[in-house]
Amino acid sequence: MGPLYHLPEAEERRRVLAEALRVLRPGGVLPAEVVCRHSWMLDATARGLLDEPGIFETFALNIDTGMSQFDEFVRDGAFWGYFHHPIELAAELEGAGFDMTSVVAVEGFGWLLGDLDRYMENPAALLRALALSEAEPSMVGCSAHAIGVAARPR
Numbered sequence: 001m002g003p004l005y006h007l008p009e010a011e012e013r014r015r016v017l018a019e020a021l022r023v024l025r026p027g028g029v030l031p032a033e034v035v036c037r038h039s040w041m042l043d044a045t046a047r048g049l050l051d052e053p054g055i056f057e058t059f060a061l062n063i064d065t066g067m068s069q070f071d072e073f074v075r076d077g078a079f080w081g082y083f084h085h086p087i088e089l090a091a092e093l094e095g096a097g098f099d100m101t102s103v104v105a106v107e108g109f110g111w112l113l114g115d116l117d118r119y120m121e122n123p124a125a126l127l128r129a130l131a132l133s134e135a136e137p138s139m140v141g142c143s144a145h146a147i148g149v150a151a152r153p154r
Contacts, residue, residue, distance in 0.1 A: 005035045005081040008067060010092075013082075017096035024152040032093060032148045033106065034084040037066060039144040046112055086140040089148040098150035105134045105143030112142070 007013045020030050041059045049055055062068060066082045084092075086103045094100050108130040113119060119126040133139040140146050 004032055004089075004092075005083065008080070008082040013092060014096060017092060017098070021097050021152055026152055026154045028152045029101075030093070030098060030148075030150050030152070032089065032150065033145055034089050034148070035068070035081060036141045036143055036146050037063060037083045037085045037088075038141055039083060040068060042112060042142070043144070046114070084146070086137065086146045089146060093148050093150040097153070099153050101149040101151060102135055103137075103140055103146055103148045105130075105140045106145035106147055107143045108134055109139070109142045111144050 003016060004013055007016060017032075020032075024030060040062045044050065044052075044055060044059070058069065062083060066084065068081045068083055090100050090103050110116060110119070110126060110130055113126075133142075
């Protein structure tokens, strides 16, 4: 997890990725995890916060800029960071010189299920459903986190 989402400036992320490329052996694999751009809006909806004054302004700021400046609404685990579009992650990795392998959802849509505990009693069917969508570009952004898997060229 991290550090990419703890680096709000693109230049900071470029430097980290350049260093990762430098230290990896040829063919070495980099799993780079990010927070997905719309996860704050999805989380706030699941938490029942849509009626809170100012909430939609935080959504707009987050979606427009990627910045997570909404700690007044999230007291447990709030942090300031940068939230990526999944395609932006692929572009950053390729721009740093990596060969892109895939971008996949970490939680998928499972984190949004209000009855997740019920599914976890016998998770096979849910895991099968999540596997169907984990690499689908139109679904990756529904996950709270995504991982870009990239390799240093040989």
